[in-house]
Amino acid sequence: MPVKLKDIYQKSADLTCLIQWLIGLNVLIDLNGETCKSCETGKFGLRKDSSYSRDEHVWRCSNKKCHKKVSVRVGSWFENHKLTLEKILLITYFWVYQVSELFVRHELEIACQTIVDWYNFAREVCTCVLEKESEKIGGEGKVVEIEESKFGKRKFHKGRKVEGVWVFGGIERGSKKCFFTTVTDRSRETLLGIIKQNILPGTTIISDCWKAYDILDQEGFDHLKVNHSLHFVDPTTGAHTNTIESTWRALKKSLPVSGTVKSLYDTYFSQYCIRKKYLKDSSDPFLKFLELIKSVYNPQILIPQLTSDKPTSPKKQRHVLLPILSPNINDSMDDFDI
Structure with missing residues (x-):
């Protein structure tokens, strides 16, 4: 079944669900489980963080000494724009089905110039796709x-x-x-x-x-x-x-x-x-156009820049204390799991 307008509204009701859906389509970057390049020990995970952006989610390093944050929009069709993910998706949907800008303005209550800009962005994607597949x-x-x-x-x-x-x-x-x-x-x-x-x-x-x-x-x-x-x-x-x-x-x-x-x-x-x-x-023209968008704005190509390809250090093994009278005892406190 092709994506309907109601489907976008339903997914947008839960921002976590919407982001996970877009990640599944590879339209948003997927850093889940990737090693952070800044500290080379922590792993990225999707976390709720309303202080970082209006998306209320962020990729965050698990290392408490690092806690590097990466926007869920980085490298994507949505990057560097103030509109919500939902409104950008809806404008894209309306463009695919050739809905008039006047109707889009009425439905989304955004400036006409903003809609014109996004329709121009969509046509730029078309130009880029034709150039790449020339x-x-x-x-x-x-x-x-x-x-x-x-x-x-x-x-x-x-x-x-x-x-x-x-x-x-x-x-x-x-x-x-x-x-x-x-x-x-x-x-x-x-x-x-x-x-x-x-x-x-x-x-x-x-x-x-x-x-x-x-x-x-x-x-x-x-x-x-x-x-x-x-x-x-x-x-x-x-x-x-x-x-x-x-x-x-x-x-x-x-x-x-x-x-x-x-x-x-x-x-x-x-x-x-x-x-x-x-x-x-x-x-499904809408999902097809999202594929074309991904071919131009592919956030996945940024993963090597944000993550480490070095193997992570093995976890410290719990040391077993030797008998006190053993001559092999090491007095260093490093042998104790504190």
């Missing part, structure tokens, strides 16, 4: 449709003047693989560089008749053209760009109606790709 699309026997599209222009020349942004993209038929990027110009040099960076040689590329694509046959690609001024499907080759045309419509529909900053367009494209590739058909 792979070229297409290849022998594959078909990729490419095209440019203008974002932000006025409809029917009405409304305030918007400069707009040109976006270049490609989508592989029969898969969820795609790429989109803003471009400063549509020159041959610019578009060819992006094509080579994102599409494998040997791919059949279908495009319109923009002159920048004329060189593709000489660059290791099979190139088919569609003259959109005459027809949508080439009558001879059957080539068409219907797939990417429909993708442009879906992509533009996914953008906010207003307030989209040009510098953030690439993050919106990353968001679209992540939703299409990972979340759309997932049995």
Whole structure:
């Protein structure tokens, strides 16, 4: 069963339960039983400590002379933020299910700018995941449709003047693989560089008749053209760009109606790709996105920095007192378990 909104509220009713659940998902660091690097003798354990943070829990060394404390948020998606774990989880949940910022503000009673910031953080995760898992699309026997599209222009020349942004993209038929990027110009040099960076040689590329694509046959690609001024499907080759045309419509529909900053367009494209590739058909989109968050904000990689890999000293064994008359008696007080 996928995680429901009520499940998050139920787990959040008990902060210990919520933290343990997040630790189990590896979204929060797990230091349980690890040797403290500061003293190299004590072991970390999860302790209640309301004086340390609003999370009311902390990883604390068992050595009474050390008592080093480590935040449960260290290295995680939640680190360095004042919101409670519950509210950050809820904002993330609402982002996954594309809930409007107005509704989130009403439900959680937090500032609109805070919600905007967290939605931006979520899109940054999308960008990081795509960069880490970057792979070229297409290849022998594959078909990729490419095209440019203008974002932000006025409809029917009405409304305030918007400069707009040109976006270049490609989508592989029969898969969820795609790429989109803003471009400063549509020159041959610019578009060819992006094509080579994102599409494998040997791919059949279908495009319109923009002159920048004329060189593709000489660059290791099979190139088919569609003259959109005459027809949508080439009558001879059957080539068409219907797939990417429909993708442009879906992509533009996914953008906010207003307030989209040009510098953030690439993050919106990353968001679209992540939703299409990972979340759309997932049995639990929320848990899937938490996995993606973990791949970017993985607190477990900090464990070697906080813990000791040196073997701990063996515990002192209880010494047995020798008979008083024994010549082997050691007068040192070290032999006595005091």
